[in-house]
Amino acid sequence: xxxxxxxxxxxxxxxxxxxxxxxxxxxxxxxxxxxxxxxxxxxxxxxxxxxxxxxxxxxxxxxxxxxxxxxxxxxxxxxxxxxxxxxxxxxxxxxxxxxxxxxxxxxxxxxxxxxxxxxxxxxxxxxxxxxxxxxxxxxxxxxxxxxxxxxxxxxxxxxxxxxxxxxxxxxxxxxxxxxxxxxxxxxxxxxxxxxxxxxxxxxxxxxxxxxxxxxxxxxxxxxxxxxxxxxxxxxxxxxxxxxxxxxxxxxxxxxxxxxxxxxxxxxxxxxxxxxxxxxxxxxxxxxxxxxxxxxxxxxxxxxxxxxxxxxxxxxxxxxxxxx
Numbered sequence: 001x002x003x004x005x006x007x008x009x010x011x012x013x014x015x016x017x018x019x020x021x022x023x024x025x026x027x028x029x030x031x032x033x034x035x036x037x038x039x040x041x042x043x044x045x046x047x048x049x050x051x052x053x054x055x056x057x058x059x060x061x062x063x064x065x066x067x068x069x070x071x072x073x074x075x076x077x078x079x080x081x082x083x084x085x086x087x088x089x090x091x092x093x094x095x096x097x098x099x100x101x102x103x104x105x106x107x108x109x110x111x112x113x114x115x116x117x118x119x120x121x122x123x124x125x126x127x128x129x130x131x132x133x134x135x136x137x138x139x140x141x142x143x144x145x146x147x148x149x150x151x152x153x154x155x156x157x158x159x160x161x162x163x164x165x166x167x168x169x170x171x172x173x174x175x176x177x178x179x180x181x182x183x184x185x186x187x188x189x190x191x192x193x194x195x196x197x198x199x200x201x202x203x204x205x206x207x208x209x210x211x212x213x214x215x216x217x218x219x220x221x222x223x224x225x226x227x228x229x230x231x232x233x234x235x236x237x238x239x240x241x242x243x244x245x246x247x248x249x250x251x252x253x254x255x256x257x258x259x260x261x262x263x264x265x266x267x268x269x270x271x272x273x274x275x276x277x278x279x280x281x282x283x284x285x286x287x288x289x290x291x292x293x294x295x296x297x298x299x300x301x302x303x304x305x306x307x308x309x310x311x312x313x314x315x316x317x318x319x320x321x322x323x
Contacts, residue, residue, distance in 0.1 A: 009212065009259050014299035015289055019212045021045060022291070032097070032128070039098040046294040047106040052076075054112050058101065063148070064141035069123035071101045072153065073112040085118035086159035086317045088190070089146055091139050093166030093291075095222030096127045104165075107296060107306070114310055117317070118155055120146060124171070132227035136237045139171045140178070147184065161188040161313055162250075165293055166262070167222065169194025170240070173269065177240040180248035188316035189252040190309055193290055194269070195262050196241035198223060198233035202264035209261060214290035216261045241269055246276035251319070253281050253312035255305050257288040283308045 011019070025042035027034040050056065055074045060067045074085060090108055092099040101123045112119045124138035143162065150157035164172035169191035176189045200219060209216040227238055236243045252273055256266035263284070270282040285292065285305040292299065296306040 009289075010287070011212075011259075011289070012287055012299060012301070014295050014302075015287065015292065017298075018289065018292065018295055022213055036098050039094065040100075040102065043099075043103040043106070047102070050109070054109060056109075061142060061145035061149070064138070064145050066125075066138075068138050068142045068145065069101065070142060071105075071108075071121045071123070073108055073119040073121075074154075075112065075116050075118075078116075080118075080154045081156065083158070084150060084154045084156040086115075086161070087118040087120060087146065087155045088115075088161045088163050088313060089143055089186075090119060090121045091124065091162075091164035091168035091171040092121060093164065093168045093192075094126075095218070096132075096135050096167045096170075096226035097222060098126070099168075100126075104168075107293060110296070110306075111310065111313070115314060115317070117313075118153075127226040128228075131229075132232055133235075133237050135167075135226065136171060136174055140175050143175055143179075143186070144184070158187060159317055160186050161190055161316055162186045163190040163192075163313075164194070165192035166290065167195060167226075169266075170196060170238075173240040174237050176249055176252075177236050177243045177246070180245065185248060186250050188250050188313065190313055190316075191253070191266070191269075192255045192293060192305070192309065193257045193260055193262050194254070194266055195219065195222075196239065196265040196269050198227070198239045198242075200261075202268065204264040205261045207261075208259055208263065211259050211261055212289055214261060219261060241265060241272070246272050246278060249273055249276065249278045251279045251316050253283070253309060253316075255283040255285060255309060257285050257290050257292055259288065260290040262290060281308075281312055 025038045027038040057072050092104045108119045122142040124135040162172045179185045205216050254266040256263040273280040295302040
């Protein structure tokens with residue numbers, strides 16, 4: 001069956017603005033330092049100054065090998081619940097090659113405030129300096145470190161939601177898939193326009209092959225930077241959609257952007273979870289491009305996606321509290 005290529009997208013003013021500013025902050029050259037500097041500048045453009053309403057602490061999980069840097073957001077001047085704060089453990093997007101503790105503060109500080117919970121972001125190692133499975137290992141180690149130190153950090157170990165967007169959504173789903181049958185599964189999983197396969201053969205990869213902000217060619221570039229050895233491409237730590245079993249997955253929320261080559265990854269993931277009897281909710285953000293999350297304060301469709309994310313996380317937390 002042939003698919004139709006989208007060459008023209010009818011974008012809202014807000015989405016057009018995102019495309020514009022992404023162009024303004026394009027790198028000077030193909031050097032990785034230039035790429036990261038441009039990305040960091042764009043992230044700063046969309047991040048409001050800290051207002052002192054929440055506690056923010058950077059520290060290192062030393063017992064991870066190698067050690068992993070993290071940032072913990074907690075409600076300010078409040079006593080945690082008796083069992084500790086529910087916590088979202090967040091893995092940032094950026095194609096496994098860009099991003100860090102600052103890149104997603106624009107949203108994570110709001111999750112902390114809006115849900116009155118703890119949020120921890122993970123500064124996993126980046127490609128191409130660190131190849132697969134370095135980023136995955138760091139994220140898994142951060143999760144296990146969070147569990148191990150939960151009492152010390154006043155975190156409710158039974159109330160941890162793994163989350164991430166784009167490549168971070170890949171890492172979050174991969175960690176959850178590989179936690180099955182370990183007895184250490186997270187309470188929930190919440191992913192936003194995740195990359196979940198290495199095959200790039202789902203219809204959206206052709207339909208949205210030349211979508212603004214993320215093309216199929218970009219996907220191929222990021223994958224090869226992170227995992228240049230194609231013999232690893234069917235490893236579920238890299239391609240969680242290829243897992244044979246989803247029966248021990250946590251309750252999940254999956255958001256996808258309509259104009260995104262990755263949009264079918266999340267849809268198929270939702271279908272596989274449903275087939276395995278796992279409670280999950282899929283949200284399709286209409287008219288939204290990959291990376292649209294940065295417009296959560298400005299664009300109604302993205303604001304709705306964010307509200308659905310918040311609602312889903314709250315539901316996961318509530319279910320823990322009542323069981």
